[in-house]
Amino acid sequence: MGEFELIDRFFRRARPAPRAVPLGIGDDCALLAPAPGMQLAVSTDMLLEGRHFLSTVDPSRLGHKALAVNLSDLAACGARPVAFTLSLALPSVDESWLEGFARGLFALADEHGCELIGGDTTRGPLAISVTVFGEVPAGQALLRSGARAGDDLYISGTLGDARLALEVFRGALTAPAPVFELARARMEQPTPRVALGQALRGVATSAIDVSDGLLGDLGHVLRGSNVGATVWAGSALPLLGVREKAGDPGDLPDEARQLEFVLAGGDDYELLFTAPQARREAVASAAAASATPVTRIGRIEAQPGLRVLDGQGREIRSSFASFEHFA
Amino acid sequence: MGEFELIDRFFRRARPAPRAVPLGIGDDCALLAPAPGMQLAVSTDMLLEGRHFLSTVDPSRLGHKALAVNLSDLAACGARPVAFTLSLALPSVDESWLEGFARGLFALADEHGCELIGGDTTRGPLAISVTVFGEVPAGQALLRSGARAGDDLYISGTLGDARLALEVFRGALTAPAPVFELARARMEQPTPRVALGQALRGVATSAIDVSDGLLGDLGHVLRGSNVGATVWAGSALPLLGVREKAGDPGDLPDEARQLEFVLAGGDDYELLFTAPQARREAVASAAAASATPVTRIGRIEAQPGLRVLDGQGREIRSSFASFEHFA
Incomplete structure (x- = not known):
């Protein structure tokens, strides 16, 4: 299975794109359009086998976790999830593994209305890199720098x-x-x-x-x-x-x-x-x-x-x- | 050298953030603020040793290429580069390698006014994942779908x-x-x-x-x-x-x-x-x-x-x- 077939089969879904995603997966770039007055919160995390997860982990749980750790960063900023990209290095094309991974990933994504808008797949030691995007009203993001004595x-x-x-x-x-x-x-x-x-x-x-x-x-x-x-x-x-x-x-x-x-x-x-x-x-x-x-x-x-x-x-x-x- | 020291030493730079980046590297999320009427073009590519580059490549050239292949996607959409994130898995902390990689990366980033706004570093087989962001006026992105007979x-x-x-x-x-x-x-x-x-x-x-x-x-x-x-x-x-x-x-x-x-x-x-x-x-x-x-x-x-x-x-x-x- 080639890269494009793999993406079509496991990661492309026919569904209306949300308002903030004028263009989703399938072109050189995706397009995001934050609503007026909104800023876009961005975070990225890479998970590697043996370091962030065990090789024996259930693939659907791994799909969940790869997105969850990124959504957690959005949560810490008070942002509403909008979209994410996924880069995936796989040692081989294991259809059952991919099916489970995509299932866990999309179950969590759908729970939060977070759309997969692009990514990259390649052959290599198992590595998962997710970048997530959320909307937050300008000036209202929760930061690490706002704590005050007495809080x-x-x-x-x-x-x-x-x-x-x-x-x-x-x-x-x-x-x-x-x-x-x-x-x-x-x-x-x-x-x-x-x-x-x-x-x-x-x-x-x-x-x-x-x-x-x-x-x-x-x-x-x-x-x-x-x-x-x-x-x-x-x-x-x-x-x-x-x-x-x-x-x-x-x-x-x-x-x-x-x-x-x-x-x-x-x-x-x-x-x-x-x-x-x-x-x-x-x-x-x-x-x-x-x-x-x-x-x-x-x-x-x-x-x-x-x-x-x-x-x-x-x-x-x-x-x-x-x-x-x-x- | 721990993750935070590595980031401080090689990837954090004291410089005024561009207008479209209200918050850069260092918090749970970065914040992007496209100008009114602008959409944000997003693309991501992962490079793996042995698949996308040879282990012997000069690290400054590799730093250049990791960003260049992503900027090329922005170019294909007609977007102006604004910012990028970098996730880096490294087999070891090799300071001379990191210095060279960062030098090549930032030379190209600076040429295009593209700001590093966040990322992730971890130990593992060498892998580089970049996600890049650019601005394009709403409705003006160049797409794969616009070619017409006679063009x-x-x-x-x-x-x-x-x-x-x-x-x-x-x-x-x-x-x-x-x-x-x-x-x-x-x-x-x-x-x-x-x-x-x-x-x-x-x-x-x-x-x-x-x-x-x-x-x-x-x-x-x-x-x-x-x-x-x-x-x-x-x-x-x-x-x-x-x-x-x-x-x-x-x-x-x-x-x-x-x-x-x-x-x-x-x-x-x-x-x-x-x-x-x-x-x-x-x-x-x-x-x-x-x-x-x-x-x-x-x-x-x-x-x-x-x-x-x-x-x-x-x-x-x-x-x-x-x-x-x-x-």
């Missing part, structure tokens, strides 16, 4: 589950099947917080998606905004989502390890954001409107650096840098 | 040189040093016809960039426009650019092989376009204004199919399909 610090969902699954895959941990399956789904099929991101426009002062671990990504916000923060790592912090599936404490790693996964696990794709204390009701409304759990986990402060407190208010680590070895 | 058919520059270099690299041909060096430069550092593409807006009825060979890419235009064509493969067709460097006929492959390289060589990145016969002066003006040689090589016809005539007007091949084995 509350929030996280969506739960953290650390994907890392737990990774450690089980690596053979470093064991977990009962229900715990592992939930963690694995979090790792392989993350949910981009697209609705929450848009609901937070005009409410949040800054946002970032957590892909490299909570503390590492919070560090980007603190540097971007020239502020510091305290994170309450005790009861205020949402712990592993898989705790609800655990029968007894022995089903999970010890509490210190769980905390490490939560603070620096990676591959979470939750939104970390800040908002003024005066906007707590607006944050609650955004969470409710987007049906996304949100937890207040700390405070932005003028004092530089990142302080992490345990349930008794004792500092767990004295500086952000101490956590980099988790990465 | 003239044109090609910019010369063809087949890159293929000659490839055959020398493969050991299938030999060539004297001046011939080989020119051919190699055409293969490794193609010139995207960006100024010509923009000058052809409102003049050309269709355009495509020749990356897979003249006849193959012409086939896309014919199918897109539902027309046929005759190509004059005799004296009208610009032959290898390297002919001017050849001392005697023995320095080049035989005429039949040269013609094959010209008609179906690949990696040319010239513009193939159509325009009404009444616009010949406008085409000449566009060529002059963009300092780009342009040659009339055939005619669009209502009769479907692709006819190729030699210098004596004899048909060389009876159908487009006959040429696919060149690919």
